[in-house]
Amino acid sequence: MHKPVQWGVLGAAKFARHFMAPAIHAANGAQLAGLATSDTAKADPFRAFCPDLTVYESYDALLADPQIEAVYIPLPNHLHVEWSLKAMDAGKHVLCEKPMAMTAAEFDSLIRKRDETGLLAAEAYMIVHHPQWQLVRKLIADGAIGKLVHVTGAFSFDNRADTENIRNRAETGGGGLRDIGVYVIGGARYATGQEPVRVESTIKWQGGIDTFTEIRAQFPDFTYSSYVSIRMHPHQEMVFHGEGGVIRMTAPFNARVFGEARVELHRPGLEVQVTRFPGDDHYKLQVESFCRSVREGAEYSCPLEFSRGTQEMIDRVLERAVSL
Template sequence: MANDLRWGILGAARFAAKDMAPAIHAARGNRLAALATTSPDKVAPFRAITDDLTVYDSYAALLDDDGIDAIYIPLANHLHVDWTLRAIEAGKHVLCEKPIALDAGEVDRIIAARDASGLHVAEAYMILHHPQWERVRALLDAGALGTLGHVDAVFTYNNPDRANFRNQRGTGGGGIRDVGVYTYGSARFATGAEPDEISTRIRWEDGVDVWAHTTGTMAGPKGRFTYSGLTSTRLMRHQSVTFHGSDGLLKLTAPFNGGVFAEAQAHLLRPDHSVAVERWPGVNQYVLQVENFAATVREGASYPAPLEFSRGTQAMIDMVFSQATDIT
């Protein structure tokens, strides 16, 4: 369609081929139009999604294409800030994979560039586009759990491949940057709280965190509560988030990868031992993310995960690293 937001992807990452390229193609009002990669052997999965795809052999060439409106960046973590800023300079809207930066000061640079350009720039924080998280916040705001006392968040998977950029110190790897953005950020979003006292124990391998347990307190509109967050890239695949209050307990069974890890469900336990279960089958949060992005660009719609929110989560990550204790 003539009014579709035309997307280009920087880098033929496996995740881009498996999840985000199909999501862009499926999203209403959006079109996957171009790919830049230095690896011609990785083009085929993208062409299988759409034949109408322009392929460039350099990232700069894609940014120079006046026919592209928005850029999706799935590059290794240490490249996110540089290529986000280059894309903004080229006049493109940008959706960059998380973490969009490696410290909060770098997010500030991106926010300044966004504001100066008038473009829409966001971190690909897809979970906030899933309706289960709006539902969680609504339940907490309505006092469905009484007084909130504790939040527990877990996100683990086993990735022992030392060649993977997530296991490389020089590429901004480690479990906290990869999945801690979800265990920390989801608690912030649902409660409106920020950490005030936290401590973390971290196990390192080759300079990257492979196991981290963060505990402490967070404070916000719902008062002060304790927090526990576990991330690991060396434990069996698992994810869950639990909100524990005086009058109820709310547990999400697939809080971060609904429909992939398991069906997204919210279990609300009440003092009388009754359980109310809400389910969200068939929701693709990546498609919703792209559609919301386009709505912001085209219509000025409010965006669920603005850079200011991403900056807050990155500030929490910075705090975690600054106050961590190493374990063996």
């Protein structure tokens, strides 16, 4: 049996506190060992479920500890590349929150560093580790809905009241597209294995951030449309429409938080087959997959090259945007 991978977290972010740190603590093959924060009071909620946690007064101090093997980075978007590179320079494997980089070109330095060091570095793109997405990918590949014709996606929430949120600040790489656009875009790419050949978009800007983005694209074998917003009632859905059926995902991105993950397969004759995933935790599954790659060399299902492809499409959305 392999020794658990020793994990450290850079920063006491709310998302780390509520989701990723508990997932690391609960994951098979992982041990939550350290947290870097200059405010020791912020470490208390982490120690509540992980009493043996070591708290470091700085990110550099955590990275200097040879006992820490892997780091999770939940920092503001504009700091992701800098600290991912620093972590790899310190000999640490890296799992960094999305978007791991602000442009596709920035991924190149991460890929080079990963290859130079032989370390595992990846974007924390948890949905591909959820069995609902693996099922959808297989259904499409197996022809369960015949020839795929069109894909639609939607993801929205309303955080206008949270004015200090990094998603509402241009200087920290905020906006809906970078925060949740990765899901409607990357999800379509993952499920179909295809890349867009043409991209168009419409964006509503507010204070230097996109609060609503509509995307239209042509893939080699299907058309695509989606929208994301951080100023609308919470909603999420992905639909894959083929000549012989429809696949609908009811909670594709925040399974268990938004609701129970269900994959509906609509067939001719109004037949609907529903597969439910009531208990799967994609954050925990993500950590376990990462640890297997570190310890056993298993293939990781979301390499940097995949994340770069999603960011490349985001770049194209921004470049071709028409403002509302």
